[in-house]
Amino acid sequence: MATLFVRTATTKMGASGLALRGSLELIRGSLSLKTVSFFLVCLLLVSSTHAFEVSENFWESGQAVFHVGIPGTSPTGGSWNDAFKRSMDAWSAVSSFKFIAEDEFLDPCIDRGTDQFGDGVTGVDFRSTVCGSAFGENTLAVTLTAGQCLNQQCTGGFTISDADIVFNSGESWDVYSGPLRFDGTSEFERVALHELGHALGLDHSNADSAIMRPFVSDNDALQTDDIDGVISIYGGETIVETTVSNIYGVALVEPDNATLSGPNDSVNLAGTLSSSDDQLDGKSLDLYQYSFENDSTIDIQLNSQAFDPFLYLVRVTSSQASIPEFTFVDDNSGSGNNARINTTIQAGTYWLGASSASNGSQGGYDISIISSSNTPSSSFTSFTSIYGVDVLVNPNPNIKGILNSNDFKFDGKLLDLIQFDVSNTTKLKIDLSSSAFDTSLLLVDVIEGEVGQLLFQNDDNGSGTNSTLQPTLQAGTYWLGVTSFDPSETGDYTIVISVVLP
Numbered sequence: 129m130a131t132l133f134v135r136t137a138t139t140k141m142g143a144s145g146l147a148l149r150g151s152l153e154l155i156r157g158s159l160s161l162k163t164v165s166f167f168l169v170c171l172l173l174v175s176s177t178h179a180f181e182v183s184e185n186f187w188e189s190g191q192a193v194f195h196v197g198i199p200g201t202s203p204t205g206g207s208w209n210d211a212f213k214r215s216m217d218a219w220s221a222v223s224s225f226k227f228i229a230e231d232e233f234l235d236p237c238i239d240r241g242t243d244q245f246g247d248g249v250t251g252v253d254f255r256s257t258v259c260g261s262a263f264g265e266n267t268l269a270v271t272l273t274a275g276q277c278l279n280q281q282c283t284g285g286f287t288i289s290d291a292d293i294v295f296n297s298g299e300s301w302d303v304y305s306g307p308l309r310f311d312g313t314s315e316f317e318r319v320a321l322h323e324l325g326h327a328l329g330l331d332h333s334n335a336d337s338a339i340m341r342p343f344v345s346d347n348d349a350l351q352t353d354d355i356d357g358v359i360s361i362y363g364g365e366t367i368v369e370t371t372v373s374n375i376y377g378v379a380l381v382e383p384d385n386a387t388l389s390g391p392n393d394s395v396n397l398a399g400t401l402s403s404s405d406d407q408l409d410g411k412s413l414d415l416y417q418y419s420f421e422n423d424s425t426i427d428i429q430l431n432s433q434a435f436d437p438f439l440y441l442v443r444v445t446s447s448q449a450s451i452p453e454f455t456f457v458d459d460n461s462g463s464g465n466n467a468r469i470n471t472t473i474q475a476g477t478y479w480l481g482a483s484s485a486s487n488g489s490q491g492g493y494d495i496s497i498i499s500s501s502n503t504p505s506s507s508f509t510s511f512t513s514i515y516g517v518d519v520l521v522n523p524n525p526n527i528k529g530i531l532n533s534n535d536f537k538f539d540g541k542l543l544d545l546i547q548f549d550v551s552n553t554t555k556l557k558i559d560l561s562s563s564a565f566d567t568s569l570l571l572v573d574v575i576e577g578e579v580g581q582l583l584f585q586n587d588d589n590g591s592g593t594n595s596t597l598q599p600t601l602q603a604g605t606y607w608l609g610v611t612s613f614d615p616s617e618t619g620d621y622t623i624v625i626s627v628v629l630p
């Protein structure tokens with residue numbers, strides 16, 4: 129299969145404020161596999177009624193990892209990397225396409241000019257040339273993409289396997305929002321936004337305000353035309369509004385992509401604070417529920433151009449009580465007034481709250497959540513109970529465990545104990561299932577760290593030999609006992625705890 133390369137360039141406004149002629153260059157494919165060589169000639173006809181254009185080239189996986197480690201900061205102090213990553217997030221927030229940032233510098237030109245051209249590893253940097261060839265006049269940046277043709281003739285575009293972005297170091301650059309300065313300084317973030325549009329497979333648009341216009345302009349954010357473009361390739365981000373009532377009386381939304389699992393995962397969504405939202409302390413609040421399957425390092429950013437964002441991250445138990453040790457809030461740790469929580473969390477269920485710093489704020493916002501996990505495990509807080517049994521304190525609604533021969537034995541049967549807390553009187557459904565053994569489920573209350581009384585026990589109310597309990601529990605601490613019906617049985621089991629709504 130041939131690999132081919134596409135180069136797209138961005139042109140700046142002239143000092144007079146007149147747009148100079150833009151260049152969309154789809155240059156000849158160089159080749160990387162030695163056996164096949166061909167030229168691709170692309171004639172782009174721009175009609176005056178047409179807006180976004182797609183290149184026919186796309187990332188098959190719907191995502192691209194970009195290595196972002198540009199040295200230095202802008203003259204006004206903002207980091208190039210932060211600006212670049214905001215641009216990545218902006219595209220991810222409005223579509224199913226996901227840019228994933230890897231905090232590592234990679235030379236965008238590495239191996240270029242050899243038969244390894246298009247090494248499949250993304251990079252971004254400032255350069256005086258486009259990896260050896262001169263920048264065109266007024267060219268601010270160039271995106272180089274490479275990929276595999278979809279057919280022998282290479283007529284239907286290609287699946288992108290590499291994208292690299294080179295910013296022209298002969299220009300003076302800064303990071304700022306709003307109208308372009310006329311002192312000749314180019315603005316980095318909106319050019320990054322534009323080049324990333326090429327990297328994901330968009331060509332130039334002739335919509336007046338689009339970021340994908342071939343000229344930079346006063347416009348510094350994605351416009352409807354840009355968003356329509358990326359959605360036409362990858363589909364849109366949709367939120368299924370599963371609203372669950374909860375103890376705070378705030379509508380809780382469970383998005384359709386609400387579980388993040390390792391080693392790397394990301395989710396983006398866009399929302400709007402409005403006056404009809406539920407209020408917390410006089411401020412509109414949108415609440416989303418996410419589950420992290422593994423202990424993770426998370427980077428959550430809440431960005432808005434309409435208001436000063438305020439971000440909550442609250443870990444909740446299976447009975448939807450908050451866990452104070454894992455509650456985070458942030459106002460201004462992001463760029464500008466934006467909010468950001470960058471920390472390590474344990475696996476579990478979390479509520480993510482989007483709100484504002486000031487009362488009465490309304491408008492659109494974007495949330496990006498990136499999680500990474502080196503060790504795909506779910507930590508439990510364990511302690512030794514008075515009986516010498518390790519009790520797993522696990523507020524996750526889904527628990528996977530193993531009865532093994534090292535476990536504590538009670539009455540000849542192996543026993544795991546799992547502690548959970550209930551904050552308000554709640555009706556729960558607790559399902560214990562195993563394909564390895566005939567399950568038996570116990571529920572006891574715990575008073576000051578000691579077992580109170582056996583409240584419920586079930587052997588086979590679930591399907592087959594599985595167990596189910598549906599207790600109504602008052603606020604307090606409880607232990608679930610997982611054991612087998614027959615002595616000494618071992619194997620994997622799963623517990624699912626759900627709240628039974630009135």
Ligand SMILES: [Zn+2]
Pocket residue numbers: 136137138139322326332341342
């Ligand atoms: Zn361009």
